[in-house]
Amino acid sequence: MDAERKPALRLSRLIWNHAFTGLTGLLLMLAVLPLFLVFGYVIYKGLPGLNLQFFTLPTTPTGIPGGMSNAIVGSLEIVGVASLISIPLGIGAGIFMSEIRAGWFKSFARFLTDVLSGVPSIVVGLLAYAIVVKPMGGFSGISGSVALAILMIPVIARATDQALQQVPVSIREGGWAVGARQAQVWLRIVLPTAIGGVVTGFLLAFSRVLGETAPLLFTAFGNQFWATNMMQPVAAVPLQIFEYALSPYSDWQQEAWTGSLVLVIIALIINLITRLWVAKKR
Amino acid sequence: MSLLRDKTAQVWIWASVLLLPLLIVLFLIMQGNQSADSIARFGWGFLLGTTWDPVHQIFGGLPFLFGTVVTSLFSLVAAGVIGLGAAVFLTFYSRGRVRSSLGVLIELLAAIPSVVYGLWGLYVMVPWLQGVGEPFLARNFGFLPFFRGASLGVGYLAGGLILSIMILPTITAMARDVLLAVPREIHEGALAIGATKFEVIRVISLPFARSGIIGALMLGFGRAVSETIAVTMVIGNRPQISSSMFAPGYTLASVIANEFTEATYQLYISALNEIGLVLLLLTALFYGVARLLVWRSTRGVGM
Numbered sequence: 295m296d297a298e299r300k301p302a303l304r305l306s307r308l309i310w311n312h313a314f315t316g317l318t319g320l321l322l323m324l325a326v327l328p329l330f331l332v333f334g335y336v337i338y339k340g341l342p343g344l345n346l347q348f349f350t351l352p353t354t355p356t357g358i359p360g361g362m363s364n365a366i367v368g369s370l371e372i373v374g375v376a377s378l379i380s381i382p383l384g385i386g387a388g389i390f391m392s393e394i395r396a397g398w399f400k401s402f403a404r405f406l407t408d409v410l411s412g413v414p415s416i417v418v419g420l421l422a423y424a425i426v427v428k429p430m431g432g433f434s435g436i437s438g439s440v441a442l443a444i445l446m447i448p449v450i451a452r453a454t455d456q457a458l459q460q461v462p463v464s465i466r467e468g469g470w471a472v473g474a475r476q477a478q479v480w481l482r483i484v485l486p487t488a489i490g491g492v493v494t495g496f497l498l499a500f501s502r503v504l505g506e507t508a509p510l511l512f513t514a515f516g517n518q519f520w521a522t523n524m525m526q527p528v529a530a531v532p533l534q535i536f537e538y539a540l541s542p543y544s545d546w547q548q549e550a551w552t553g554s555l556v557l558v559i560i561a562l563i564i565n566l567i568t569r570l571w572v573a574k575k576r
Numbered sequence: 577m578s579l580l581r582d583k584t585a586q587v588w589i590w591a592s593v594l595l596l597p598l599l600i601v602l603f604l605i606m607q608g609n610q611s612a613d614s615i616a617r618f619g620w621g622f623l624l625g626t627t628w629d630p631v632h633q634i635f636g637g638l639p640f641l642f643g644t645v646v647t648s649l650f651s652l653v654a655a656g657v658i659g660l661g662a663a664v665f666l667t668f669y670s671r672g673r674v675r676s677s678l679g680v681l682i683e684l685l686a687a688i689p690s691v692v693y694g695l696w697g698l699y700v701m702v703p704w705l706q707g708v709g710e711p712f713l714a715r716n717f718g719f720l721p722f723f724r725g726a727s728l729g730v731g732y733l734a735g736g737l738i739l740s741i742m743i744l745p746t747i748t749a750m751a752r753d754v755l756l757a758v759p760r761e762i763h764e765g766a767l768a769i770g771a772t773k774f775e776v777i778r779v780i781s782l783p784f785a786r787s788g789i790i791g792a793l794m795l796g797f798g799r800a801v802s803e804t805i806a807v808t809m810v811i812g813n814r815p816q817i818s819s820s821m822f823a824p825g826y827t828l829a830s831v832i833a834n835e836f837t838e839a840t841y842q843l844y845i846s847a848l849n850e851i852g853l854v855l856l857l858l859t860a861l862f863y864g865v866a867r868l869l870v871w872r873s874t875r876g877v878g879m
Contacts (some may be wrong), residue, residue: 335700346876390590414804420832421606515837
């Protein structure tokens with residue numbers, strides 16, 4: 295009886311095996327499908343509006359030819375200032391977590407970095423509203439920068455931490471042996487050795503916040519006019535896309551698609567650069 | 577001079593790291609402080625109130641909590657099944673260039689800004705749901721309470737679907753990393769005694785990586801809960817509770833996004849801040865636990 299059952303058992307096991315392989319392959323295709331759907335549509339809808347005018351003209355009322363130059367400049371301004379705030383703080387925290395002996399506080403700091411990176415971006419907007427917009431008495435570009443900086447710090451800190459940990463201890467020991475001070479070892483020896491990983495982390499943070507809309511809704515607020523004063527409301531590309539997407543006008547909707555295409559292209563370029571960088575290092 | 581610079585660097589590094597707990601505390605204090613009026617007025621009833629009526633100063637958060645939970649759970653199930661399947665394929669049935677390039681394709685999904693998903697969802701997915709997807713579900717599964725009512729396109733289903741797409745790369749990439757961390761020797765041992773690949777994965781790999789996979793799913797869920805703009809654009813923005821996935825709803829994050837700049841009086845602003853507080857506590861809890869789980873399993877300590 296045993297001899298009779300064995301082949302049947304083996305067959306069912308084989309069938310299960312192949313069915314499972316097929317199923318996971320199918321699920322993988324399902325996972326990749328949205329990428330092509332979203333990319334395809336953004337290119338198809340956005341490309342017709344991609345011309346010089348989009349980059350040189352500011353936003354205009356519907357019916358009048360316009361672009362997003364003010365939003366593009368505004369976005370660069372907001373994200374630029376956010377980078378200036380978050381780079382020193384993020385790298386500092388990263389150096390601490392990798393280089394300083396601090397026992398439980400070190401793991402705790404890492405844990406806090408993770409929790410901080412999980413705070414919803416809309417809640418970050420609420421905090422920036424409470425600590426910057428309210429005291430200043432109005433919406434401003436700088437409050438948007440503060441919100442984005444809070445989003446960037448944990449990303450940069452974690453990337454710095456991980457990059458510095460890759461640096462062999464012997465390199466630090468070399469520094470100590472010739473009598474370098476702690477800070478000299480960190481800044482002149484360890485950080486330059488691991489700079490690729492740190493820059494990668496910064497670029498990923500940059501690319502992430504460049505597309506953020508929610509934390510800017512009630513901080514930078516957006517501006518229909520050409521405005522570069524960071525103490526005043528400033529336009530940003532994602533905010534403009536959000537507003538135009540929900541408008542009933544087809545020329546505004548067209549600009550929303552083109553703006554999306556531009557954001558996606560920038561995000562992809564940054565992503566591929568960082569990947570090539572990481573791949574080259576290995 | 578050098579000593580001074582050394583001290584400056586020490587101060588800078590300590591200041592940057594102390595900013596992390598400070599920010600967390602600041603989040604809690606400010607959110608608590610800003611929502612004090614609403615907490616004093618409604619107490620715990622805020623979480624159970626089903627009416628959101630700014631005109632009559634009645635604020636209940638349940639419709640938003642419901643919308644967030646429903647859309648996030650939907651995306652957790654959909655992206656969980658697809659992402660785990662994809663991660664298993666990437667780990668066990670592909671290697672080298674194929675594995676890395678497929679992995680990159682999925683991770684690129686994470687690079688697309690939220691507002692672009694919202695735009696795509698609003699102009700491509702929603703019309704499709706309205707014209708094809710929802711009528712199909714109503715025809716074939718209309719006996720279930722989830723698939724009844726008018727096909728509007730916008731609603732819980734649209735919100736859940738867009739979230740599924742958005743959290744898919746998180747779940748896939750993390751589950752793949754966790755599965756890749758399972759020691760090879762264990763697979764090989766099972767293969768050597770005659771198990772099929774499917775059996776190895778089912779009996780050995782998945783149980784071994786269990787806590788890491790749970791962590792990946794929780795991280796994905798956390799992302800879904802905190803996602804704002806894309807959901808705001810497709811969920812329909814109506815504060816109601818409905819058993820039908822076709823009905824328009826609202827989420828915690830999207831009501832803040834839509835109404836915060838329009839809130840005209842103190843209690844209204846305070847109620848929106850309390851929604852933000854709920855959101856903050858919910859995600860902090862999830863991220864905390866998820867990180868601990870992923871940490872433990874990728875380090876191989878404890879199960």
